Amino acid sequence: MTECRAGEAGVVAAAVSNPLVDWVGLDEGQESELRSAAVTPYRLDVLRRQLFGKAEHYFDPFVSPLLFFRSPGQGVPQAPSGVPSDDLEHLAYLERQDFFRQQLGLSAMSSGLSHNEGSDTDFREKPTRRKASKRYPSKSLGLRLPLFNISSDSVSPFAEQADELASELRKSFLRQAQMTDFGRKILLPDEFDDVDEDDQVERKAMLAEANGKVLLERTQSGLGVWDGSKEGVERVKNVAAWLGQKLVG
Template sequence: MTISPWRGTASAVLVYLPRGPHLPGGNGLDSTILVQLLAQKLPCHVVQINYRLGNLHMYPAPVHDVLKGYDWIKEHLLPKRSISRVGRSETVGRVAVCGELIGGGLAAMLALTECRVGQPGIVAAALSSPLVDWVDFQHVLSKPAESDAMIAPLSDLRKSLFRKPEHYFDPFASPMLFLRSAGHTVPPAPPDVPTNDMDYLISLNRQDSVMIPKPSLEEESTPLKRTATRYPTPALGLRLPAFHLNAGQKSPILYGQAEEFTRRLRQAHVRQAGQVDFGRKVLTEDEIDEMNESDKQEVAQREMEAREKVELDVSHDSGLWDDSVAGKARVAKVGQWLRKVLQ
């Protein structure tokens, strides 16, 4: 964990999650420079969580690291209440999270789960081309017309970062699955893949002579209809934060994930804002047509508010926070947005 401290009095913290290993996408902006750029815009601590991810630390290890780091930040960097009461959080303050690619997916996971009503939690999330659906790659690879230089590397990366398919079907690894069904059945794990950490470490020691097979494309999953979920339900006690997403049309798969995630988040905000039945589900055009004028205006107002709470900036290039002039400008814009939300 790396902390860029704010020397004044601050009741907010920004959590930055790096983009992750072995990913294409141009010259990524050095995380130290990126944190410095954000710290210049924000009157608060900026903390980088250096989560583990690789052959020895496959999913769900990065999820555990991020959640553990987030708990540490709440305990040590947010101000304490002067008077404690039973049943009330001892700390106060506001937390924002940002990340790119794999870090963007982890940031989305944190934002969707650590936003409890009445407790200090995530109030804003800034994501750049977030990987929010690891299940999706094989579905896209099956389309011959699809051409995206990121697809094959990401699909290969998935095989190296997830020991079993059920791990990338977990919403904490693929946060899109909090908002809709996966659209695939979970394929069985290959029979020779180790099922626990100790077996996996043993297999690494003998990897020179024993090769662990990888599942073929046909074995991976069967396409199903994707359906929206009612997340978060009132019983969870969550209040969704504001989101700002960057995406570039140069990579159709990452842009497609960002666009769908934005749409699903807006639908979730509309449902969450609803006090009557039609505010708790996604309405079809026919259902809206059958409403009276007052209800139509209410739905339109909620949808407008949801668009303000979930923004999507689309560019014609990669859309990443890289070392180009456009990439640094995107980071500066994100810093300004975070400052506004955290005030």
């Protein structure tokens, strides 16, 4: 996503299998039933807490690449009470506790509430945010995204992430194709009907070219898209051949 500067040595093609590209988005699937017993929402949540010391770490787009293309759709959650991740955070935690105790004391004096009622979470705002699209990469970055070959399995808990990644990459390629025409408005496919017929034909040709730069293969073989099975090995060979062609080209 970032090592692809136009005119310089860098990544020109990428192949990924069942990519996990949005650690933030795991929270959205907690209530959905996954068909794979191997990877459950609980296990993913445990793994996330093992990998990242703070929630803000998995809100980094270098960890969750889909965030290059859109906002997370939610604010960074507060660290769990009583579990400071370092000494500075522990001091800040103690200061917050003193503040909350003072506020609770004042509240109890004015309304007769018990000093023990409430908690620090009572004072936290939990804003709801809509996901906002980002135009990545911007023209100022001078990046040219690599070609992508994405393999995904229909039973994988990451299947929707693979679909969204492919969709965002295609939109990005389409935008970049339209940037070559100075002064021309950049449109997405659902806006093509608003232009004249000749312009539609040209833009649809650009769309077909953009879609061809991102391959998405969906299988139904369990989580092992690239595994040791005969089918899995054959898929790996096909992807390797695709990479070879793109690197030579």
